[in-house]
Amino acid sequence: MNQFTVLQDNILLERLIIILVYSVLAKGLDLFIDRFLRRIASKTKIKLDDKLIKYLHVPIxxxxxxxxxxxxxxxxxxxxxxxxxxxxxxxxxLLILWITAVIRIFNLMVDEYISSARQKGKIGKDIFMLLKNVLRVVVIIAGLLWLLSIWQINLTPLFASAGIAGIAVALAAKDTLANFFGGISIFMDNTYKVGEYIILDTGERGEVVEIGIRSTRIKTRDDVIVTIPNSIIANSKIINESAPIPRFRIRVPVGVAYGSDLEKVEEVLLAVADANSNIEKLPEPRVRLRVFADSSVNFELLCWVKDPRDKGLEVHNLLKAAYSAFAEQSITIPFPQRDVHISNPSADSFREAG
Structure with a gap:
């Protein structure tokens, strides 16, 4: 009882005992993390847990x-x-230690996710770096505001000034912000990725080569770069020929003469498609009779190419192969013909008079 009374009277001694107890607890936790959790994490196939333990060890x-x-x-x-x-x-x-740890963990998570998204073509290099830096700044600003609140600094004037500055920046950079958030919406909606073929509502068709902060760039088959602001493309109708799967269906129109063996025509066209290595085997190619035209019976060969960029080339190859196969099988490809009758009124009158 006397020892407890002495301890209560000696505040400095009581403080030293409390610090000693917490120091022992911290050392025990240190050994637990270092010798137990690290060992378990090292046996897993995932590298992320090792880095998380490394970053959280010191702050804890x-x-x-x-x-x-x-x-x-x-x-x-x-x-x-x-x-x-x-x-x-x-x-x-303590707050600075945790802000540093959170930033390091945040950078790790962002690198893991957004780098994989970039490798898959979902996001361009510049917008990747911008998103990473913007999110990092948000974390730092939140930490600084928390730090100021610890020191009981009045944040009202700071928020008021930031609000006025924000309004001024928003009005000055209205179009830039619209394009930026348009790019974010494209990324979040996964409308298209780098390397995919899209058709704009204005009719341009091409490969997406870059999704940037301000605009998206596509390269047409004429090797012309078309740049579209993200704010416009985010509100436009976009046809993605590479989604949901990369293959693309092509339609090859073919006409044969009346009187041709239609079953034979279908077999020849299917054989032509089957002989082309760039045509997908599944779904299977198919032939459809479309219309009885003025001079021909019109068929359409429907098949799928592995890559939308091969659309024009494979239509060219299939037409050439069909032409050769029809020639070998004696299938006639018609062309418009007209019979012209010439009437000579003066000759007719002379013949009647004679």
Whole structure:
């Protein structure tokens, strides 16, 4: 009882005992993380858990020790200005440690996700870097605001100034912000990716070569780059020929003469498609009779190419192969013909007179 009374009377000794207890607890937690959790994480195939333990190890240990210091300081009053400065300084140090850890973990997660998205063509290099930096700045600003609140700094004037500055920036950069958020919506909706073929509502068709901060660029088959602001393309009708799967169906119109063996024509066209290595076997090619035209019976060969960029080339190859196959099988490809009758009124009159 006397020892407890002495401990209560000696605040400094009580504080040292509290700090010692928390130090032992922090050291025990350090050994647990280092010898147990690291060993378990090293046996997994995922590398992410090893890095998470590495980044969280130091903040956790120092947080336990920092709580011990705060507990010790709360035992009794301190003389001014230490009563205010020391707890806030400890909280600030802990906050900085955690902000650093969160930024490192955030960079790790962003690199893992957005880098894979970029490799798959979902996002361009510049917008990738912009998103990464913007999100990092958001984390830092949130941490700084928390730090200012720890020191009981009035944030109202700061928020008011930031609001006025934000309105001015928004009005000055209205189009730029519209394009930026248009690019974000394209990324989030997964409308198209780099390397895919799209058709704009204005009729341009080409390969997406870049999804940037301000605009999207497509390259047409004439090797012409078309640049479209993201704010416009986000509100336009887009046909993605490469989605949901990369293959693309082509239609090859073919006409044969009346009187041709239609079953034979169908077999020849299917054989032509089957002989082409760039034509997908599944779904299977098919032939459809479309119309009885003025001079021909019109068929259409429907098949799928592996890549939309091969559309024009494979239509060319299939038409050439069909022409040769029809010639071998004696299938006539008609062309318009007209019989012209010439009437000579003067010759007829002379013949009648004679």
């Amino acid at each position: 240990i120092w947080t336990v020790f920092g709580f011990g210091l705060l507990h010790a300081l709360s035992v009794g009053p301190l003389s001014d200005p230490w009563q205010l400065i020391l707890p806030q300084a400890i909280q600030s140090i």
